[in-house]
Amino acid sequence: MAERLTGRAMDKLVLQGGQRLNGEIAVSGAKNAALPIICASLLTADTLAVDNVPRLQDVATMQRLLAQMGAGVERVDGGLVLDAGRVDRPEAPYDLVKTMRASVLVLGPLLARFGNARVSLPGGCAIGARPVDQHIKGLQALGAEIRIDHGYIVAKARRLKGARIVTDLVTVTGTENLMMAAALADGETVIENAAREPEVVDLANCLNAMGARIAGAGSDRIVVRGVERLHGARHRVMADRIETGTFLTAVAAAGGDVVLAGARPDTLDAVIDKITEAGARIEVGPDRIRIVARRRPRAVNLRTAPYPAFPTDMQAQFMALNAVADGTGVVTETIFENRFMHAQELMRLGAQIEIEGNTAVVKGVRSLTGANVMATDLRASASLVVAGLVADGETVIDRIYHLDRGYESLETKLSAVGARVTRRR
Numbered sequence: 338m339a340e341r342l343t344g345r346a347m348d349k350l351v352l353q354g355g356q357r358l359n360g361e362i363a364v365s366g367a368k369n370a371a372l373p374i375i376c377a378s379l380l381t382a383d384t385l386a387v388d389n390v391p392r393l394q395d396v397a398t399m400q401r402l403l404a405q406m407g408a409g410v411e412r413v414d415g416g417l418v419l420d421a422g423r424v425d426r427p428e429a430p431y432d433l434v435k436t437m438r439a440s441v442l443v444l445g446p447l448l449a450r451f452g453n454a455r456v457s458l459p460g461g462c463a464i465g466a467r468p469v470d471q472h473i474k475g476l477q478a479l480g481a482e483i484r485i486d487h488g489y490i491v492a493k494a495r496r497l498k499g500a501r502i503v504t505d506l507v508t509v510t511g512t513e514n515l516m517m518a519a520a521l522a523d524g525e526t527v528i529e530n531a532a533r534e535p536e537v538v539d540l541a542n543c544l545n546a547m548g549a550r551i552a553g554a555g556s557d558r559i560v561v562r563g564v565e566r567l568h569g570a571r572h573r574v575m576a577d578r579i580e581t582g583t584f585l586t587a588v589a590a591a592g593g594d595v596v597l598a599g600a601r602p603d604t605l606d607a608v609i610d611k612i613t614e615a616g617a618r619i620e621v622g623p624d625r626i627r628i629v630a631r632r633r634p635r636a637v638n639l640r641t642a643p644y645p646a647f648p649t650d651m652q653a654q655f656m657a658l659n660a661v662a663d664g665t666g667v668v669t670e671t672i673f674e675n676r677f678m679h680a681q682e683l684m685r686l687g688a689q690i691e692i693e694g695n696t697a698v699v700k701g702v703r704s705l706t707g708a709n710v711m712a713t714d715l716r717a718s719a720s721l722v723v724a725g726l727v728a729d730g731e732t733v734i735d736r737i738y739h740l741d742r743g744y745e746s747l748e749t750k751l752s753a754v755g756a757r758v759t760r761r762r
């Protein structure tokens with residue numbers, strides 16, 4: 338069963354600002370690659386072994402979701418051994434889906450392997466409505482009959498049939514759901530306007546190791562030639578580029594000299610460009626990034642957009658960096674309609690931010706002052722950690738269960754390079 342994680346509902350993080358960061362941090366496996374790859378295990382009766390799986394709340398939730406379907410889910414060393422051979426309940430109940438929208442990623446695999454699925458609609462979330470209409474439209478194009486019944490997506494299909502799908506917008510999990518469904522469909526599927534995120538590529542690599550025939554992952558045109566069945570495999574999850582980027586902004590803000598070991602610089606071009614523009618010095622190796630920050634950062638302008646452009650999951654962290662930078666930075670969020678909730682909390686620490694629609698104008702101040710703040714969503718929490726590392730005095734971040742969803746032992750990793758941060762029950 339899913340392991341109990343350290344985080345508890347009312348935990349807080351307490352930070353004393355002002356320490357420079359020096360040393361080495363090991364980057365964990367990518368949450369947003371691990372989640373779809375865990376769901377890929379549903380596509381075969383064989384065993385799927387997944388290495389480098391981070392110990393996160395969201396991963397534990399996905400483990401619970403598969404276990405309650407009847408799958409075997411076992412934590413072995415740093416990874417998971419998944420066995421969906423005895424799945425007898427192709428369902429994802431509301432009580433689990435409401436805590437993690439990524440649960441919708443079981444829909445495509447269940448439909449492809451079992452011919453039916455009953456998955457709760459995810460409902461809204463803090464950062465936006467986040468509908469799944471593109472997932473449904475694509476599965477219908479593959480021949481699925483889908484209806485919404487009492488808040489559930491009820492889907493069935495004798496056997497999915499390859500088709501050409503053009504999504505109305507770029508959707509990461511939408512692309513992943515359709516790629517997994519198409520892997521077992523009869524014939525060829527082309528997904529146009531596909532998401533190009535590295536996590537989509539990692540999933541495609543895992544599926545191909547399982548016997549799928551996927552080409553074009555990483556481009557906006559993915560071609561899947563359906564096969565009768567998939568077999569087991571062993572796959573190592575890629576490094577988490579958003580965790581890596583979060584540490585880059587922490588060092589750029591606090592100052593110091595840190596090596597991020599196990600990082601994938603090739604998945605972070607837009608972030609590395611912006612960190613360099615902010616004045617930090619970056620050295621990259623094939624599986625490491627060194628950042629040296631000696632001076633106060635310079636303000637940068639950024640505009641989020643689908644990969645390979647600047648990632649929306651790094652927007653909040655850069656707003657914290659801009660808050661203490663020299664100059665004024667303009668931050669534009671084009672992916673989600675309500676992803677500025679961290680701005681209010683940063684202003685409690687003394688940040689000067691003007692919000693106009695999907696644009697935030699951040700006027701850097703010499704220093705922030707510590708205060709009690711509240712995490713509102715996963716990456717907002719990360720931006721408050723970055724701010725707390727540099728604010729004068731003590732910052733207490735409440736509701737850090739948001740943080741525990743997507744960061745493995747963040748306070749331990751930061752303390753190891755000199756930050757003064759502790760978890761308070």
Ligand code: EPZ
Binds near residue numbers: 470509510511716
């Ligand atoms: C994935 O979410 C990530 N989650 C998110 O990371 C990330 O912010 C997002 O992609 C964008 O990069 C996982 O991979 C598990 P989308 P996803 O479908 O797939 C709209 C984090 O912090 N849309 O690419 O749910 C949607 O509302 C999380 O780790 C539709 O309208 O995002 C949004 O505005 C947060 N209809 C935009 O498209 C659909 O059917 C992009 O959403 C699907 C999406």
